[in-house]
């Protein structure tokens with residue numbers, strides 16, 4: 115056995131390497147600091163370590179990476195001592211060493227150098243392992259793109275360098291991906307996600323970062339000057355997948371929110387502002403792309419506050435039932451009413467501020483039942499006090515129709531207060547884009563059989579109004595205020611008058627009652643009456659009234675308008 119280098123520096127270096135688990139940076143620093151201290155003893159002029167990564171999905175791919183090395187300031191001899199190793203993951207580590215300028219190595223020297231290079235190789239492999247371990251926490255395994263942790267690190271780096279303002283962030287979701295997965299199978303779905311990511315990364319090369327947050331949600335950071343080009347690019351991605359041996363071309367459309375990052379933006383704004391804009395694109399029927407604006411953030415905060423407050427507000431009875439009278443046009447007397455909710459806080463919050471949010475979250479269902487129960491309670495008190503109530507319509511969101519016990523749940527509430535269903539009308543809201551028509555028809559038929567009335571709210575605003583007319587056995591349609599606004603008076607529009615007149619005629623021939631909502635003027639009331647509309651509701655008669663004011667109305671039912 116020949117003599118080995120056992121200088122104090124080398125022993126410290128070797129012991130440190132073999133006994134400690136260094137971080138990546140620490141290890142490089144240690145190697146680069148130690149090599150010069152042992153270079154003289156070894157007559158070492160140069161050491162270079164090169165790593166050739168395998169073609170795996172994970173970065174860096176096929177890159178040459180110099181991890182650690184040494185260069186004598188006086189240069190090195192040409193004679194090169196070379197060693198090469200293959201790593202477990204299929205990469206190659208190449209090590210090169212040269213004597214100092216004007217020196218040559220003896221066989222013993224070469225053995226020492228060989229030993230040094232082996233030590234460097236082992237350190238190098240450890241470095242690679244460490245870097246892979248670090249990367250797996252930052253890389254999405256399916257697509258090889260950054261994951262949320264990886265993206266946040268990039269955002270942090272750009273922020274530290276004051277470069278965030280050069281970028282735009284995009285929050286994207288693939289349209290109908292659920293359908294794609296169901297239709298082509300989840301393997302093809304995974305393949306599409308992978309290809310989509312690879313294509314996008316290829317496009318962004320050097321001009322941005324592509325991240326998969328999870329599922330089919332992506333966040334992209336792109337230099338502002340290529341934003342438009344990237345947005346164009348993603349409108350036009352088609353991926354060919356093999357399904358049962360057949361090639362199918364899948365066009366991948368996205369819904370996206372874009373935030374042109376402000377130069378003073380904080381790191382957390384990058385994803386959140388794009389995601390706020392995305393939320394609007396997602397809910398929009400016709401917009402696939404929405405740019406972030408500050409007021410959207412205020413709106414989102416407001417919405418979050420509402421949903422956070424809702425449940426406790428409901429349990430603390432902060433929602434009150436108001437009643438807006440309905441009037442028979444022929445004799446101007448009270449003939450019914452609509453229950454409308456009012457949220458009592460320091461001041462009253464109107465439905466326009468919260469109904470849409472509750473609809474979106476599905477919690478509207480709790481409110482509707484709370485209102486139905488409130489109406490039944492009031493009605494029981496009126497009946498007990500000998501006051502004859504009128505039929506009350508209660509707004510029910512179409513979301514209820516997915517509940518298969520809906521009919522029984524409604525009946526149970528009435529039974530608890532011994533209320534005859536003849537006093538209750540279910541007013542179905544927002545049916546314009548309702549898809550499960552069979553369920554709707556079954557609901558209406560069952561409620562009729564139980565003695566309830568059914569009315570269709572906001573009639574005339576949706577595309578499917580005529581279908582509703584034809585196929586749904588409703589008792590009443592409620593003409594939307596937007597149709598009523600311009601039928602008469604100074605702002606009269608001929609088309610509106612014609613449409614309203616036609617709806618009334620059609621409804622009458624089909625034995626469906628018509629009520630007009632939002633009636634504000636005598637002219638409107640007169641137009642409706644003379645064209646055969648039976649009922650009206652609106653500020654001309656009454657605003658929505660508190661329980662006590664409505665009770666007075668029940669006792670004095672005639673209007674003088």
Ligand code: C2E
Pocket residue numbers: 438453454455464465466469478481482485509510511543571572595631632633634651652653654658
């Ligand atoms: P809607 O069911 O179409 O109710 C009619 C809305 O028009 C009510 O607004 C009412 O106050 C208002 N209105 C009535 N007459 C006039 C008028 O002459 N002029 C004007 N400018 N407005 C008039 P409100 O109470 O703010 O309710 C808004 C919407 O919120 C309702 O529209 C309904 O869709 C929804 N909503 C209210 N309460 C409930 C509820 O308990 N459950 C559900 N699902 N929706 C509710």
Ligand code: MG
Pocket residue numbers: 452509541543571
């Ligand atoms: Mg209504």
Ligand code: MG
Pocket residue numbers: 571572592594595631
């Ligand atoms: Mg309405």
